Structure formats: structure tokens, C-alpha cells
Amino acid sequence: MAFPIDHDLHCHSQLSLCSRDPEQTPAAILARAKAHGYTVQCVTDHLWDSAVPGASPWYAPQDIEYVRKSLPLPEDDQVRMVFGCETEFLGGTHLGIAPEHYDLFDFIVIPPNHFHMVDFVRPACYDTEEKIAGLLVERLEEISRLDLPWHKVGIAHMTCHLTFREGDVYKVFRLVDERRYRDVMRTFARLGAGIELNASEFAPGWREHEEDALRLYRLAKEEGCRFYLASDAHHPNALEFVAERMPEAVELLGLTEEHLFRIP
Ligand SMILES: [Zn+2]
Numbered sequence: 390m391a392f393p394i395d396h397d398l399h400c401h402s403q404l405s406l407c408s409r410d411p412e413q414t415p416a417a418i419l420a421r422a423k424a425h426g427y428t429v430q431c432v433t434d435h436l437w438d439s440a441v442p443g444a445s446p447w448y449a450p451q452d453i454e455y456v457r458k459s460l461p462l463p464e465d466d467q468v469r470m471v472f473g474c475e476t477e478f479l480g481g482t483h484l485g486i487a488p489e490h491y492d493l494f495d496f497i498v499i500p501p502n503h504f505h506m507v508d509f510v511r512p513a514c515y516d517t518e519e520k521i522a523g524l525l526v527e528r529l530e531e532i533s534r535l536d537l538p539w540h541k542v543g544i545a546h547m548t549c550h551l552t553f554r555e556g557d558v559y560k561v562f563r564l565v566d567e568r569r570y571r572d573v574m575r576t577f578a579r580l581g582a583g584i585e586l587n588a589s590e591f592a593p594g595w596r597e598h599e600e601d602a603l604r605l606y607r608l609a610k611e612e613g614c615r616f617y618l619a620s621d622a623h624h625p626n627a628l629e630f631v632a633e634r635m636p637e638a639v640e641l642l643g644l645t646e647e648h649l650f651r652i653p
């Protein structure tokens with residue numbers, strides 16, 4: 390069976406401070422999901438739980454009480470609307486959501502590479518493609534050692550451009566150590582986490598870098614990982630990107646239904 394293009398498990402509502410788009414409401418998100426024939430649409434606003442010390446000024450207002458303002462999500466017969474969050478990870482065991490609050494979300498997206506947040510997520514001394522590649526795999530390893538409800542955890546946008554905005558991001562993906570990366574992907578596969586295929590990574594022109602852009606996902610597939618699709622939309626136009634861009638990427642990766650991650 391083909392890998393179904395029937396879900397979008399990572400998108401932002403107007404609540405996320407990088408959206409603030411009055412058109413990006415849960416109702417509008419549902420309407421687009423319905424039009425695309427999706428069966429699952431997850432809303433994952435940026436979250437830093439105030440129970441966890443160390444929020445940046447940007448994250449601090451985006452706490453649990455704040456992201457819960459989108460509740461109750463609209464209901465629909467065709468589309469299951471899922472309440473999730475995109476939290477933050479700073480390395481070590483420093484995750485932006487406290488264990489006592491995992492139950493408040495049906496899906497928790499963890500980005501390993503918001504490296505544009507220099508001196509918060511990424512120490513400024515990580516300033517070359519080699520160092521960033523090492524940091525990326527180290528952060529994935531650290532995440533894999535956390536005690537999380539893995540069946541409802543997604544590893545976000547491993548190859549997004551935020552990984553190294555001031556350098557050659559494709560070189561970073563080439564330089565990621567294969568043995569360490571395969572080991573951590575095997576762990577994610579065993580734990581049951583989802584690996585995200587984020588439509589922002591497959592913008593027009595991406596196939597000029599096809600090999601580098603797909604490398605980490607091919608390796609993850611070989612290690613038994615399961616995948617889900619995400620628009621990461623912050624505005625209504627980007628809600629089209631799963632349907633527009635992802636069939637090609639899914640085909641090139643050779644994904645089938647057996648590679649599909651589903652939120653329980
Ligand atoms: Zn993100």
C-alpha cells in the first residue's frame with residue numbers, strides 16, 4: 390500500500406508568536422485539512438512550559454496556559470483534530486516541557502535543531518558545518534535517552550534550514566556521522582517515535598540537492614524508522630505544502646504504508 394498523504398502532524402495556529410496571523414485559526418486549519426482529504430490534522434504551537442526553568446524571552450509567554458487557548462479544537466467527522474505542541478530542546482536533559490504535563494498533549498514535537506537561536510539552543514562556538522553536524526547528532530542522541538511517551542513523540546524537521554542559516558546546510562547533512570546517526574535512528578525506531586518529513590525542507594529547487602536532502606531520511610528508513618508528514622504552516626498558504634510537495638519526496642524515499650507513523 391502507498392504511503393498515505395492524509396495527515397499533517399505539525400502546524401502552528403495564530404497563537405505561535407512567529408505566526409500571529411489572524412487567518413491561521415483552528416477552524417481555518419481544519420477547513421484546509423478537510424479540503425485535502427486528510428484524516429488527521431495536529432496543531433502544534435510553540436511551547437515552553439513555565440514549570441521548566443530557563444525559557445528565553447521569546448518562549449516565556451508561550452506556556453501551557455497560553456497554547457491551550459486554542460482548545461477546544463473544532464470537531465469533524467472526517468478529520469481528527471489533535472492537540473499537540475512543538476516544544477524545545479537545549480541539550481543534555483533540558484526539554485521545554487515537564488513530565489507531569491505530557492498528558493496534556495496528544496502529540497509532542499521535539500525539534501533537535503532550532504540552531505538559529507544562538508546562545509540558547511546552539512552555543513555560538515558551534516560555527517562550522519563540521520561542528521553543527523556533530524551537534525545535530527549529539528542532540529538526537531540526548532533526546533533518545535530521555536524518558537518520554539515515545540508513541541506520541543515526533544522528531545521535527547531534522548533537515549530544516551534553521552540547522553545552519555549562515556552556512557551550507559547541505560554540507561552539514563553530508564557530514565553527519567553515519568554510524569552514530571544510524572545508531573540513534575535504530576533507537577528511535579525501537580522506541581516508536583515518529584520521524585518528521587517537513588514540507589519546508591522540500592521547497593521548489595530542493596532536488597538540486599536531492600542526495601544531501603534525503604540522506605538522513607534514507608538512513609532512518611534503513612534503520613526501521615516510521616515517518617509522518619508536516620506542513621509546519623504558520624500561515625494559510627503553507628497549509629497546502631503537504632499535498633503539494635510531499636508526494637514527490639515520499640516517492641523518492643520509497644516509503645510505503647509500512648513506514649507510516651500514526652499518533653495513537
Ligand atoms: Zn521548529
Ligand SMILES: [Zn+2]
Nearest residue numbers: 399401475621
Ligand atoms: Zn514548527
